[in-house]
Amino acid sequence: MLWRAISEASPGPKWSGLFAEYWPDYKRWWLKEGESARPTYAESRRALNDHMPEIVPLYDELCELAGGGDLAARFLSFYCPPPYLAGCSQAIWTGKEPVMVRNYDYNPNAFDSLVLHTTWQGRRVMGTSDGLWGMVDGVNDAGLAISLTFGGRRIVGTGFGVPLILRYVLQTCETTEQAGAVLARVPTHMSYNVTVLDRKRNYLTAMMAPDRPAVLTHAAVATNHQENVEWVSHARFTATVERERFLLQRLSLHRDPEEKFIAAFLRPPLYSTAFSAGFGTLYTAVYRPRLREMELRWPGTVWPMSMENFVEGGRRVQIPGAA
Template identity: 55%
Template sequence: MALIQTQSLLFRAIEEARPGAIWQALFAEFWPSYRRWYLQAGNTARPYYLPCVRALKKHMPELLPTYERLAELAGGGDLEARFLSLFCPPPYVTACSQVAWPGAQPLLLRNYDYPAQLCEGVILKTAWNGRQVIGVSDCVWGLLDGINDDGLAVSLSFGGRLDVGEGFGVPLVLRYVLETCSRTAAATAALARVPVHMSYNVTVLDRHGDFATVYMAPGKNGDIQRIAAATNHQQKVEWQQHARATSTVERLRLLRLMLDDSAITSEALIAAFLQAPIYSNAFARGLGTLYSAAYWPGEGRADFLWPGHSWSQSFADFTVGARLIEFGSSPTTA
């Protein structure tokens, strides 16, 4: 227990409508760590600049103006631009649980399980392409989960396969969906089309209660399923060791049981996400739940949750600030 209590993560809520000095400062803060990660297998293991830009232009052209602005703010260097494309990045593996609840007030609920030292902890509100977006940042401009002001919410979880192929890191694809889509049908079509470099499950919910989960894998079109819950495998378990370590089968079974319960409430779902086995205390193994997020598409609201503590943000009332979360003990305000 003492080991859990020594781990902490500072979560910050940051707002910048257009890319500028605030994003530039974030990039400067995180770039040394991301540079080491990006070059872990050597410079030649990552694609050159032109293939990166061509891939972005082919698959997500709407992001090009923002990408070019961010690359400029990052210093305009070749390596920075290649990294920001998130085309064929190094592999990474997470846990995570997520569920779309199409009740009277639709809810997308997720837990993010990952090493605390590798999470940015940034809740970022932007309006880069006209739509307002609130989400948890990854790779400085990608998103782990988020919502836009049209009432579309998305979340990712690892898909349980080790294979790596040619495609984008999925956090950038989530950013793309929230920047360009308003409804679940458009979002899932985009997710099925854009290539990814690893297997991921992306669950989508809109303000009308329409939901789906897209099973994404390298070298394949995304498989759109009318499924409300996802953990860390797809149609079947393929990586047995990871499945046992993360209890992916047990977590998914529990989520489905709750969804099948006609008497279940949003409050009960949220409570379950803050308790084992959905909530994980495995921080020593890098699989502890760093945060839970409840996205309310009909209200344009995102609640970030920890046992005994919550932090609400919305498009109507976004509060810049910080929360220091000490895992296994009470959080404090920074």
């Protein structure tokens, strides 16, 4: 898998080039249930204006760079997208220098494999891209880190794809408290667990859903269920309960040192190579929000990145089990 790290302070030719490259595949995905299944441009923009008004000017700018087309603008709103599933494990190691660690388990053929470093609307953000402006994990210049896991429920409702919600949090929030308020009010189209850690060591996990209010918890661990397992076959397939229990033991009973805790994410039961069944672990990410640093890790490889000294480049990495 070829990974790229790209920096562009304001939306411009680099982002426009990325959109042109990725749009054919995203367009097929966006239309896989038929165009009529997706909201209109007017509905999408109205929803953004109602729930995330601060980033509407940025959205308009990106739509223009994408060519100003109707379908592209509807896609970039991330409003009521097609359903999609991921695995994932994430946890907060609460040592002297707290870190957020996560595994992203997904289909390698439906993934950007892209780290974006931006200063859109004056806010520096660095993280793993999804949908070319959404994020599946990231950190901002205020020292706020965020990450998501799928919540293990079948229900699809009216709301936004969660990667855009993560971008919105990183663009507009500086503390865990502020992030929690956003996660409690912005509607999501599927169930997700979103974990946040700020520079003052405060953290939370929001259990978001399209059909019930978000639950804000002080959980340091999130896998692929919420308060109870509701989708039994998915829970069994992903071993979500076993992974949660394993991480809780690492944080409490055994109290692993930082490096040992991080290394556990690159081994079973957290690390998955089940790509033939749909998805496996594409990468492990480590965030140090106070330092505004991140690392991408694979077995035998570490790619460190710093918000202050971000270096563009690429890495070709071998993903065990992925064709």
